[in-house]
């Protein structure tokens with residue numbers, strides 16, 4: 001029987017590359033697409049030798065053409081860290097609006113099932129904790145995160161409209177903070193920031209007083225949740241994340257213990273609109289997908305630390321953002 005064919009956008013990114021691995025493992029024909037603004041081919045270079053993997057260097061904000069049939073599309077192309085939103089705000093908006101429009105058109109013409117990567121950022125700076133899917137959020141459309149948050153909210157809206165109006169098969173996953181190997185060491189997110197600082201012998205930077213909370217999910221758990229959602233019948237948005245909530249200050253202490261860092265912790269200004277609390281309500285994922293996270297933070301952090309340590313000294317030291325120059 002011919003292999004099922006799946007298009008994965010953002011294939012060279014952190015989550016996209018792990019999804020490519022998973023669908024290759026499940027014997028799909030995987031068509032990866034990425035414009036490499038924030039993605040890195042090294043994340044998928046081990047796949048190029050495989051006959052069931054193809055890759056296209058393409059910006060999905062422009063018309064997307066894929067030859068042949070297509071059973072599934074996963075839209076994971078997007079900048080996804082607060083530093084990215086500041087550096088490339090227009091691309092962030094375009095991939096979540098023009099990009100998804102192109103992919104919806106492609107899905108219609110190929111009769112594919114489309115799953116989109118949404119985010120806990122649709123809840124903004126939430127006033128309820130944990131956040132259930134029914135919560136509508138508290139988003140500042142014109143703040144620094146607005147380009148991401150509103151693009152993702154629009155993406156959910158247009159995806160749902162194609163589902164209800166055109167009967168397209170769609171799935172929406174709301175992804176909470178996720179970590180693991182292949183995160184960019186210089187993407188500004190808190191985990192690579194702390195580990196990078198520990199490895200370079202720099203002071204660790206807590207933003208604000210560190211009382212804000214996050215809930216970190218190991219990437220393998222996330223991929224399993226997405227896999228189950230894709231093959232479920234559930235069309236409403238679904239939270240996938242780890243509800244084990246921790247303050248950033250406690251998280252910093254865990255990283256210091258893990259890395260044995262001797263340098264001091266400094267407190268910097270809290271970025272604008274930085275959410276004070278974030279924790280997924282995963283009642284739906286548990287009931288509908290039979291899913292819950294399996295990897296605890298101690299295990300996940302150890303694997304992730306080993307990954308960062310295995311990078312070259314140049315990569316660990318290299319902190320600028322030259323990859324944006326290719327656009």
Ligand code: UDP
Pocket residue numbers: 081082177188189190191193194205206207208212214248270271274275
């Ligand atoms: N943060 C921090 N120090 C850093 C980087 C981030 O204290 O060097 C904080 C940031 O202000 C936020 C939390 O860590 O409260 C998580 O930030 P991240 O950029 O990872 O993603 P977010 O969850 O805010 O989208």
